């Protein structure tokens with residue numbers, strides 16, 4: 407059963423309405439794709455090879471009105487993150503909501519071993535933010551300052567990270583992974599929403615990072631299930647928000 411009935415198409419503005427942000431307060435949503443055998447990356451170690459146009463449409467819609475796109479360093483090291491630029495189509499909506507013209511990339515990294523040649527650093531509308539721990543390597547820190555705004559935090563616990571973002575007015579947060587960071591967000595009980603695409607492929611899990619695991623399950627409630635091209639795009643929220 408598809409619940410509720412799928413839309414006629416995955417129109418970008420309908421998708422915006424299907425993935426709303428609350429008017430106030432912090433909201434942390436995960437945006438991830440998984441295969442039928444639970445892989446987070448294809449045999450090439452990338453998520454693009456298990457994704458599709460429709461998954462990409464949802465991914466883009468979720469980003470459009472976000473304040474921050476939060477990723478772990480592992481994701482940035484693996485994926486070719488392109489610049490995050492302001493889009494004319496979103497200018498009015500973002501201005502009315504008191505938002506900056508574009509989402510800000512936020513990378514959490516203890517090592518500061520990041521791919522500095524990616525166009526996301528210099529090409530994004532807002533300079534990306536890198537959050538690091540209390541005693542970063544001085545040389546790596548110097549390099550990071552050349553490309554990003556760097557915040558040195560007392561620790562990289564998820565609560566500390568989210569508080570640092572809140573202090574900068576970043577409250578609509580889409581966490582695009584990877585699995586290690588997402589697991590930490592869930593373990594800290596700070597995930598409000600899980601936007602999970604099920605890709606209709608088996609890929610094997612050899613290239614999917616092994617994570618530490620959770621002590622107990624974290625249950626979510628289904629809000630909608632969209633389908634196109636054999637992909638399932640599910641929106642789950644924490645039960646208290648359903």
Ligand SMILES: NC(=O)c1ccc[n+]([C@@H]2O[C@H](COP(=O)([O-])OP(=O)(O)OC[C@H]3O[C@@H](n4cnc5c(N)ncnc54)[C@H](OP(=O)(O)O)[C@@H]3O)[C@@H](O)[C@H]2O)c1
Pocket residue numbers: 437438439440445446447451452453477478479480481482484485514515516517518519562563564582583584585586587588590613614615
């Ligand atoms: N299927 C999907 O939707 C999807 C989405 C994203 C990524 N991926 C795939 O997942 C892989 C990368 O995922 P990953 O799990 O290895 O890496 P990740 O979660 O993106 O990043 C882990 C890194 O983040 C930093 N970090 C800082 N604070 C952290 C915290 N509190 N908890 C966890 N990490 C913290 C550390 O960086 P330092 O090492 O610098 O200290 C850590 O090594 C790639 O293969 C990528 O293609 C798939």
